[in-house]
Amino acid sequence: MTDITDLGIADIRDGFRAGDFTAREAAEAFNDAVASARALNAFITETPEHALAAADAADQERSEGSVRPLSGVPLGIKDLFCTDDVQTTAASHMLESFVPTYESTVTERLFLAGAGMLGKLNLDQFAMGSSNETSFFGNVISPWRRNDGGNAPLAPGGSSGGSSSAIAARIVPGATGTDTGGSIRQPAAFTGISGIKPTYGRCSRWGVIAFASSLDQAGAMARDVKDCAILLEAMSGFDAKDATSLKLDVPAWEDNLSPDLKGKTIGIPKEYRVDNMPREIEALWERGIAMAKDAGAEVIEVSLPHTKYALPTYYIIAPAEASSNLARYDGVRYGLRDLPDGASLQDMYAATRADGFGPEVKRRILIGTYVLSAGFYDAYYTKAQKVRALIVRDFQQAFEKCDLLLTPTAPSSAFALGEKSADPLAMYLNDVFTVPSSLAGLPAMSVPGGLDSAGLPLGLQIIGRPLDEQGVLDAGLAIEQRAGFTARPGEWW
Template structure:
């Protein structure tokens, strides 16, 4: 074969199937084999080769009859937070062990309708709560990357969409779905040298996605480059009457609109993101990103987002509060785990089921959330956090008077080793310091790889845009991608 099919991205596979360079079946088989051979990464909870091969055969038939769809022949990974009809969906928790939904999430249904096939359900932090993929009931996902210091410490692929980021980076799938509540698409993308975009809140339906924090959760695509993210997002997005927060807007032609020419655009650099103790390499990459955007024709100005320093505490009040409310449905009554001790009453069953079903991080967030919603503390914590959230959103609105986009680092460090921060929840939560503000404001934001650190690990740059300006975000991402020329990939050790 002229090229290893698993090295191809979404656009290359789509176009190759269309012009007959190879069959969809050949592509699906290559990726199915790659997934089966990558068990040490633990990226997949469930493998579904039959789904991928059936979609491939349908694509090959469609080509013969001239009825190809936008994603015909493209096999993808599905984060195990999206309900898939008849295929186990667990949110990486024992609470949903063996749960097989009788319905399909809107986003996954949109992708299958567009012709994509499913290689399997990807591992994640339990109920999407985590930044390192260490909270899954199905074991840690291991990043395919290794430090170049000769040590072979297992590294975090980021979280919560760590199975997605590891699988794409390791060439187990050309693209995958992720969800982003406070950075869960962008931070794992940065850690593994791939691209990922969180669209504007409401752009992709949340229906059929296991809920964490409903006012923040947003599905989005992860892929190896900006164009592939644009293609995936076009297939995923769209109005859905089943989601009350879904935006009733037509889906733009993001791929067709891609342009790395930023003349006439102004990019803001938020001064509050220059945090104490930021590694020099992150600072240097940020400066490099500024230079790249100037080279693409953008004007660069400093802006202020004064309430940024309150974003993390605000997020870690609002998100757990919504989680405690959302996760109350896991009671052992209707579906999922039921733990019924001898002689137990209903209250005992609830307690035993939740004790057995939820992991430590999920319990921690439920307890925080229940506390901040309780009668004596609701005003002091939850109501205050909602007011600060409004101020954070207003900061962005005021910045847009001076600029069209913002450029920041994606994460405050490169990937850390598994276990390095596991005992310190606050150190773990600091991973989200650059991604959380745009989540609280519901804005589109994207991470693209910018380079490697001294250890040979990927570092990401984040572009934040105005509400509904995914095109501007993608275009700035493309400008960085073209100038960064990032082609590094992990050496195969699995």
């Protein structure tokens, strides 16, 4: 029999239902895999007992003739989702000792669907980063290595780097992620997996530790498109506890999956052909266009004229919202409290925040406070919101001519840890292809498109109209089937 840890979500679900193995056997296999891969630092907290308890419940239910949608499937949960009675840190010192007494809506839905939890996955601190190097608990390491004989540890992308690394290493079959400006799609591209950010409002944000509330969106990360569809179905749905939640039924994305793109028009935004784009990224994009045509789609060029303003717009709006959201961490109500002897209340605030936040979080709080301050609010924040409206309009006008957009996911393959951490602007440029759709609240997905000359994965991004997750998943499946991506990292850890 195939090793259970080589199976994805659909195969585990179906194999369990067919009696090929018990849910406990699956949970034990993945618990062992997690323990054997600690060198990747993908997990902050391991929860083998949770996975086994869910597995035992699934086995009992199967013996009684009933199973739930995710019965028998153990998952990794990004440590930004609050989990009842399980440490939830946002990869920060500020929340290192925080143990929620409630469950996020997304994880509650997954567990009600029968899934077990293998543990809480590492991330960039408060989801701020593109390389998973800002975590208080240390860097996550990608399981991939360059084929040039060098052994430099590579970034798994961020902020959902623990999720992407664990899936690529086959120590979890799927995981939750969150995406503010590309934090599902970019790490998926770096590690050769699939990841989808749904339309803003599809998944509840209740119980997800906030970074930038108008941008944050939970999504699914897995080994292939079908598994993403299964996971996203279980995660999505209206939640009265989240004012931004969409009051809509959840479509049957898995059942309706089709790689046939006949009758679809796919737009190629000319502004995404950025200066100094690596030749390999350009070649990947051209292969993606050929795959879309082979699947029956018509391909046309479209224009998104305000694309060049998307990155600076994002890095005004997101830090502004972060500055506001993170003001709650003051050492008074919960989380870290640093109280020097004889300190005043103001001293406690300053000491707690200086100690609790890492350099990147402080940088973004300072940027956000600056752009919201008197005298600069209109010059920066108000103007950024106006540009955001123009970016949304660009997409609306493009979708009058096409059904979907196809672009690269990231401007490069995975870079070495430490390679860009000293230059925040170089790091921020990793989001150049993913940020525009986040500002517009659109569904977008990354699927593996091939390998670069160093043998590292490269991703292609599909962007859809609001609420057209089905179209995005279908196009992702069409590319997945034609790309035939089967490469996987070697086990060095």
